[in-house]
Amino acid sequence: MALQTLTARRGGNRGAVTKLLTKLQGIVDDITLDRDLKIYELDKKLQDLHSKIKLIQTLDDEIQNVTDAADVAAEIGSADVFNSNAFDGRDRAEFELLKLRQQ
Numbered sequence: 001m002a003l004q005t006l007t008a009r010r011g012g013n014r015g016a017v018t019k020l021l022t023k024l025q026g027i028v029d030d031i032t033l034d035r036d037l038k039i040y041e042l043d044k045k046l047q048d049l050h051s052k053i054k055l056i057q058t059l060d061d062e063i064q065n066v067t068d069a070a071d072v073a074a075e076i077g078s079a080d081v082f083n084s085n086a087f088d089g090r091d092r093a094e095f096e097l098l099k100l101r102q103q
Contacts, residue, residue, distance in 0.1 A: 003066050010059040013052055014082060020049045021089040028096045035100055042097040049090055056083070 027033065027041045060079040067075050 001062065001066075003063065006059055006063045006066065010056055010063065013056050013059065017049065017052045017056065017086050020045055020052065021086065021093075024049070024089065024093040028093065035103065039097065039100050042093060042100070046090065046093055046097065049086075049093075053083070053086055053090065056086070 024042065024045050027038060027045065030038070033041070060083070063079075064072055064075055
């Protein structure tokens with residue numbers, strides 16, 4: 001697949017991850033949701049997030065495979081920054097879900 005196509009697909013999925021992270025934070029912050037609904041919503045959105053992150057990681061690998069050798073280091077660095085932020089958001093939401101389940 002062409003580099004431009006892979007990059008566009010990854011960009012779209014990154015946008016979806018950003019939206020999911022925002023939704024997850026909104027669920028955590030929403031004091032009007034009861035505990036069971038909050039658990040359900042967090043669980044569902046986290047499943048979606050895991051799928052998107054996995055897809056982005058696959059696209060990252062494919063992009064790195066077709067990127068010129070001179071540009072690979074920059075590509076890896078760029079991917080790592082986004083992925084680290086996504087992992088941090090995921091981990092925070094998973095921690096909140098764990099706390100809710102233990103109540």
